[in-house]
Amino acid sequence: MTWDASFFARNAIDVASDLVGYEFEVSGVGGVIVETEAYLPNDAASHSFAGATKRNQSMFGPPAYSYVYLSYGLHWCLNFVCLPGSAVLIRAIEPKWGLEAMQTRRRVMEAKALCSGPGRIGQALAITRAHDGLPLSRPPFRLRFCEKSSAITSGTRVGITRAIEQPWRFGLKGSPFLSRKF
DNA sequence: CTATCGATTGTCT
DNA sequence: GACAATCGATAGA
Numbered sequence: 720m721t722w723d724a725s726f727f728a729r730n731a732i733d734v735a736s737d738l739v740g741y742e743f744e745v746s747g748v749g750g751v752i753v754e755t756e757a758y759l760p761n762d763a764a765s766h767s768f769a770g771a772t773k774r775n776q777s778m779f780g781p782p783a784y785s786y787v788y789l790s791y792g793l794h795w796c797l798n799f800v801c802l803p804g805s806a807v808l809i810r811a812i813e814p815k816w817g818l819e820a821m822q823t824r825r826r827v828m829e830a831k832a833l834c835s836g837p838g839r840i841g842q843a844l845a846i847t848r849a850h851d852g853l854p855l856s857r858p859p860f861r862l863r864f865c866e867k868s869s870a871i872t873s874g875t876r877v878g879i880t881r882a883i884e885q886p887w888r889f890g891l892k893g894s895p896f897l898s899r900k901f
Numbered sequence: 902c903t904a905t906c907g908a909t910t911g912t913c914t
Numbered sequence: 915g916a917c918a919a920t921c922g923a924t925a926g927a
Contacts, residue, residue, distance in 0.1 A: 756919070758919070764919070765919085766919075769913085772912075772913080773912085774911075774912060774913090788911090788919080789909095789910070789911060789912095789918095790918070790919065790920055790921095791908080791909070791910085791917095791918055791919095791920050791921085792908075792909035792910035792911070792918080793908070793909050793910075793920080793921085794919095794920050794921070796919065796920080798919090808919060810919090836920070836921070837919070837920070838920045838921060839920090839921075841920095842921095876919075877919075877920090878918090878919050878920065879918095879919055880917095880918085898920095902926105902927080903925105903926090903927080904924100904925085904926080904927100905923105905924085905925080905926100906922105906923090906924085906925105907921105907922095907923090907924105908920105908921090908922095910918100911917105911918095912916105912917090912918090913915105913916090913917090913918105914915085914916080914917100
């Protein structure tokens with residue numbers, strides 16, 4: 720079982736929910752996606768809300784591509800593009816491959832602190848502007864379906880000031896690698 | 902444990 | 915000039 724571009728050519732809410740449990744890696748470093756958030760067109764908290772700009776152009780490109788942006792001037796965050804103007808933010812990963820590389824890049828040893836947050840993932844997987852607008856189906860990325868190991872939960876999104884009530888954050892129930900509890 | 906605050910820079914008003 | 919899809923350190927309960 721695997722995925723294709725049509726998997727992402729859907730409502731970002733459905734994609735965000737379905738992505739939890741997938742395995743993802745960048746140049747051999749990664750693990751299981753355990754937390755995601757959906758951002759939609761006409762969503763006041765989405766970078767695409769005010770229309771296409773130089774920064775968010777990837778969000779308006781083809782589905783199944785990456786959208787990487789710099790958060791607070793210092794954290795690179797990774798999204799998977801869905802239908803035009805929508806994307807799924809990858810918020811937490813359960814480390815599985817390349818633990819040593821992650822520990823070196825993050826300067827932390829505990830597995831729970833390596834990828835539990837969008838900025839931490841960016842640092843652990845060495846994501847930069849160079850990873851923006853690339854197809855998820857080809858190196859350095861690798862994304863593959865993985866049988867769900869437990870139930871999916873949902874809740875409100877994190878770190879935003881608008882549309883804060885939307886329950887568009889999804890996660891693996893009970894996972895110790897979440898960025899926050901639900 | 903929770904709460905607060907500084908860091909740092911691209912982007913938009 | 916203001917602000918941001920965050921993190922880590924620190925102070926206090």
